Amino acid sequence: MKIEDALKKLIAKGISTLYLEAVNDETIKLENTSKDFEGDFTFVVFPILKLSKQSPQNTATALGTFICEQSNDFESFNVISGFLNLKLSRSYWSNWLQENNDKVDFGSAKIGKGKKVMVEYSSPNTNKPLHLGHVRNNLLGYSVSQILKFAGYEVIKANLINDRGIHICKSMLAWQLYGNNETPQSSNLKGDHLVGKYYVLFDQKYRLEVSALIADGLTESEAKKEAPLIKKAQEMLLKWEANDKDTLSLWQTMNQWVYDGFEITYKRMGVDFDKTYYESQTYLLGKDSIEEGLQKNVFEKEADGSVWIDLTAEGLDRKIVLRADGTSVYITQDIGTAQLKYDETQMDKSVYVVGNEQDYHFKVLQCILKRLEKPYADGVYHLSYGMVDLPTGKMKSREGTVVDADELMQDMHNTAKKITEELGKTEGFTDLELSNLYEVIAMGALKYFLLKVDPVKRMMFNPEESIDFHGNTGPFIQYTHTRIRAILRSISFQPIVDTSVELHAADIDLLKTLSWFPDKVVVAANEFNPSIIANYMFELAKSFNRLYHEVSILGETNNTLKQNRLAICALTANTLKQGMQLLGISLPERM
Numbered sequence: 001m002k003i004e005d006a007l008k009k010l011i012a013k014g015i016s017t018l019y020l021e022a023v024n025d026e027t028i029k030l031e032n033t034s035k036d037f038e039g040d041f042t043f044v045v046f047p048i049l050k051l052s053k054q055s056p057q058n059t060a061t062a063l064g065t066f067i068c069e070q071s072n073d074f075e076s077f078n079v080i081s082g083f084l085n086l087k088l089s090r091s092y093w094s095n096w097l098q099e100n101n102d103k104v105d106f107g108s109a110k111i112g113k114g115k116k117v118m119v120e121y122s123s124p125n126t127n128k129p130l131h132l133g134h135v136r137n138n139l140l141g142y143s144v145s146q147i148l149k150f151a152g153y154e155v156i157k158a159n160l161i162n163d164r165g166i167h168i169c170k171s172m173l174a175w176q177l178y179g180n181n182e183t184p185q186s187s188n189l190k191g192d193h194l195v196g197k198y199y200v201l202f203d204q205k206y207r208l209e210v211s212a213l214i215a216d217g218l219t220e221s222e223a224k225k226e227a228p229l230i231k232k233a234q235e236m237l238l239k240w241e242a243n244d245k246d247t248l249s250l251w252q253t254m255n256q257w258v259y260d261g262f263e264i265t266y267k268r269m270g271v272d273f274d275k276t277y278y279e280s281q282t283y284l285l286g287k288d289s290i291e292e293g294l295q296k297n298v299f300e301k302e303a304d305g306s307v308w309i310d311l312t313a314e315g316l317d318r319k320i321v322l323r324a325d326g327t328s329v330y331i332t333q334d335i336g337t338a339q340l341k342y343d344e345t346q347m348d349k350s351v352y353v354v355g356n357e358q359d360y361h362f363k364v365l366q367c368i369l370k371r372l373e374k375p376y377a378d379g380v381y382h383l384s385y386g387m388v389d390l391p392t393g394k395m396k397s398r399e400g401t402v403v404d405a406d407e408l409m410q411d412m413h414n415t416a417k418k419i420t421e422e423l424g425k426t427e428g429f430t431d432l433e434l435s436n437l438y439e440v441i442a443m444g445a446l447k448y449f450l451l452k453v454d455p456v457k458r459m460m461f462n463p464e465e466s467i468d469f470h471g472n473t474g475p476f477i478q479y480t481h482t483r484i485r486a487i488l489r490s491i492s493f494q495p496i497v498d499t500s501v502e503l504h505a506a507d508i509d510l511l512k513t514l515s516w517f518p519d520k521v522v523v524a525a526n527e528f529n530p531s532i533i534a535n536y537m538f539e540l541a542k543s544f545n546r547l548y549h550e551v552s553i554l555g556e557t558n559n560t561l562k563q564n565r566l567a568i569c570a571l572t573a574n575t576l577k578q579g580m581q582l583l584g585i586s587l588p589e590r591m
Contacts (some may be wrong), residue, residue, distance in 0.1 A: 003073060004030055007041055007086070014066040021051040038078060039085030040512070046082050056082030093511045094499040094564075100514075101497050101567050107517040107578060111525060112153030117379075118341055119145045120158040121353035122271070126258040127171040128196035130265050131402035132388050132461060133355070136450050139584060140385055141353040142271040143451055143530035146582045151525035156345055159273040160337065163255055164280040167199070169236040172250055173229070174198035174205070184257050190264060190406065191257025205229055265405055270443065270584050275344075277337065283328060285336025289372060290322050298371045314367045316360070321368070334365050335372075342376045349379040351528060356384040356456070383528050386458035388450070408463070412442035415467050416475075423469070425591060437588055441467065441475050444585045448474030451583050452534040472538045474585060477576060480541040482591040484573040487553055493566040501560045506550040507568055513543040514568075517575055521582075530583055537579045544572050 005025075012025035033039035045052075045059045052059040057079055064077030064084050075089035100106055121141020124130055130138070145155045162168075175182070175198040184191040206229045213223035224230065239247040266272065290307055293299040299307050299321060307322035321332050328336075341350060352362060362382035369377035390403060417438040420426060426434055449466035453459045469475045503511070516536065524532040547553075553569065556562035577587050 003088070003092070004041065006071075006073070007043075007067070010067050010071060011043055011063065013070070014063045015048060015051060018062055018066060019048075019051045019053075023048070023051075033085045037080060037083075037085050038076075038087060040088045041086050043084045043086070044082065045084055060084040088512075090503050090508065091499065093503055093508045094497065094501075096515060097503075097511055097564065097567060097571070098497040098499055101571060102495055106571065106575060107150070107521050109151040109518060109522050109525065111522055112148060112151045115152075115349070116154045116156070116345060116347045117148055117349040117351060118156040118158050118275075118345060118347045119148070119351045119353065120160055121145075122159045122266075122273070123162065123354070124159075124262065125162045125167060126195070126255045127167045127199045128402075129190070129192035129261060130405040132390070132405065132408060133402075135269065135405050135408065135446070136385060136388050136459075137353055137355070138266070138269055138271045139447050139450050140383065140455055140530065143533075143583050144351065144353070144383065144528050146584065147521065147524050147528075147530060147533065150578075150582055151521055153525075156275060156347065157273045158275045158277065158341070160277040160279065160282070162279050164240065164283060166233055166237050168251070168255075169233045169240065170202040170206075171195050171199040172247075172254055173233050173236055174202035175254065176250065178205075184260070190261040191254075191259075192261030192265070193404075193406070194261075195254050195258050202229065202233075265409075268409055268443075269405070270447075270586075277340075279333070282337045282340065283333050285340060286328055286332035286334070287322070287326075287336070289335045289339060290332060293321075293368075293372055296372070298368075309368060309371065311364065311367050314363075316364060316367065319364050319368075331361065331364060331368070334361075335368060338365070338369060338376065338380070339374070342374070347376065347379065349381060350376060351381045351383050353383045353385070356386055358382070359384050381528065383455060385455040389458065389460050391460065391462060409442065409446065412446050412463060412467065413438050415463060416442040416445065419467055419469075420591075429590075437591065440586050440588050441478060441591070444474035444478050444580070444587075446474075447583055447585050448477070448534060451530045452538070454531045455529060472535070474580075477537050477541045477580065478585075478587050479591050480544055481573055481576045481580075481587040482589060483548070484544065484569050484576075485589050487569055488566065488573065491554060491566070493563050493570075495567060495570065497564055497567050498560045501558065501564060503564065504551050504561075506547045507565060510543045510547045510568055510572065513540050514571060514575055517579065524582075533579055533582050537576060537583075540572065540576060540579070544569075 007030065008025040008028040011028050012023045015021055015023045029044070031042045031044070033042045043063070045056055045063065049056060049059060054062070060079040060082060064079065064086065067086060068074050068077060073089055073092040074086050076087045078085050119141055122134065122138050124134060141157070145157050149155045175195070178201060179198065182194065184194050187194055189197070206227055209227040209229055210220070210223045213226055214220055218226060236247060240251060290299060293309070294301060294307065299309050301307050304324040305326070306320055306324040308318050308320050310318050312318070319331065320329055321335070323329060338350065341347065354362070359382065362380070366377060366380045369380060420438065420441065429437065445466040449461065450459075452472060466473060467475060469479050520532055520536045524530060551565070553562070553565055556565060580587055
């Protein structure tokens with residue numbers, strides 16, 4: 001039983017014993033004691049004064065005395081204006097360490113047992129390489145998946161690739177017109193970078209045509225519609241939809257270049273997928289659901305043949321779900337794809353990791369699925385996240401001003417190398433070991449910096465701040481882990497805890513921080529929020545470093561206490577490793 005639940009039962013028993021009034025322990029509320037006061041748990045006595053018929057001070061004192069007499073888990077209490085602060089005993093923490101010392105799955109949860117969840121993330125377009133915004137998306141999706149698995153869920157990591165549409169045709173057309181049969185091999189460019197180059201080139205050429213047409217007297221709106229390049233791109237899209245052999249061949253070739261490039265990026269980023277869907281295979285889905293909705297009067301057909309849904313009752317507006325010519329809109333495809341996913345997996349929850357510019361879209365999607373009475377409608381969850389800004393401003397794909405994911409990761413690697421060499425921490429490593437170390441530090445810095453911020457918040461990414469061996473950074477946590485591993489390598493110890501020896505206050509402070517981990521996992525899983533784990537990792541690292549500076553570990557003269565303290569160190573190292581793995585971050589053994 002969790003100590004909080006045991007305490008609630010004790011408080012209920014105390015009220016019954018002292019005041020002859022029965023209280024349901026589930027109704028009792030506890031708080032963590034404020035850092036300004038001594039204690040671990042606080043019980044506010046004001047709600048029970050009508051039962052005690054005594055002052056807040058006397059009521060709290062009587063309850064505190066009863067609890068400390070009844071349980072060895074609590075050693076003292078204090079009362080501040082009707083707030084009963086209870087302090088856990090040293091023996092409680094010794095027993096806690098003994099119970100959790102050798103748990104290989106410490107921190108894991110079972111809240112998801114028997115439940116299946118699909119997490120869809122990445123969702124790139126095949127007309128450009130991944131950029132910084134995609135990096136945040138991928139890291140969020142992967143980390144949420146890891147956290148959910150650790151919480152007991154069966155997780156399916158999915159990727160829906162946007163491999164069709166006018167934007168894809170723009171890259172294809174530009175390569176066809178200006179590419180001179182260039183390939184990734186002939187240009188020595190990753191395939192996604194090569195295709196992205198032609199997407200940018202299309203925009204450059206298109207802008208020139210628009211400017212020329214405006215100079216000839218057309219309005220900007222007219223010029224954008226009449227420019228020869230955009231008309232050719234639209235013609236190419238029609239050919240693709242008509243299954244034109246040559247168009248499909250070019251599309252398949254260039255998309256494969258992109259997929260090959262993506263795979264390299266994903267591998268370096270440390271993310272993967274269990275299922276991949278392609279919009280070219282799903283874009284016609286959903287029409288059956290529209291017909292079903294028409295029969296159920298969920299949708300209404302206009303005189304021109306278009307189909308709509310009125311969502312004003314849900315605080316939204318009217319939304320078209322099928323054009324007058326019978327073609328789908330984007331929401332139609334999402335309705336059909338949602339059904340496809342459910343048919344294939346029977347998942348209980350479907351998490352979409354998509355930027356906050358699509359908040360309205362996913363509200364509409366869930367409302368429609370609920371109106372259609374789909375069994376999976378309540379399980380739809382939009383993990384909305386904010387944009388990533390740079391000190392230099394916003395990114396624009398068409399203009400080629402994005403922060404490329406591959407270049408970013410390499411820059412981080414180079415920075416990690418530079419800082420590590422400046423600190424003089426390269427002795428005893430081979431060249432290969434150093435290269436691997438720089439990569440681990442770089443990716444740890446990048447991932448931690450992006451994941452420590454609550455997903456809903458817009459954030460500023462500063463590469464220089466992320467690689468710092470001090471403060472709330474990935475390298476600081478990595479360095480703390482290597483410090484502990486160095487201690488453990490230097491001496492043999494028995495993984496057995498002796499509860500007869502009294503722990504130091506610094507030991508208890510670290511154990512208290514360690515005890516938070518299981519609850520942090522549950523909250524992070526319930527809220528789909530890796531920042532809860534990330535910031536907890538920082539608190540744990542700080543707590544260990546306080547212990548390291550306040551007491552001696554290897555120099556402790558009491559051998560039994562030393563063995564206990566080494567057990568605390570081992571549990572801390574394992575918890576740091578497990579928690580950072582939930583973020584997709586590796587921890588080196590040496591730095």
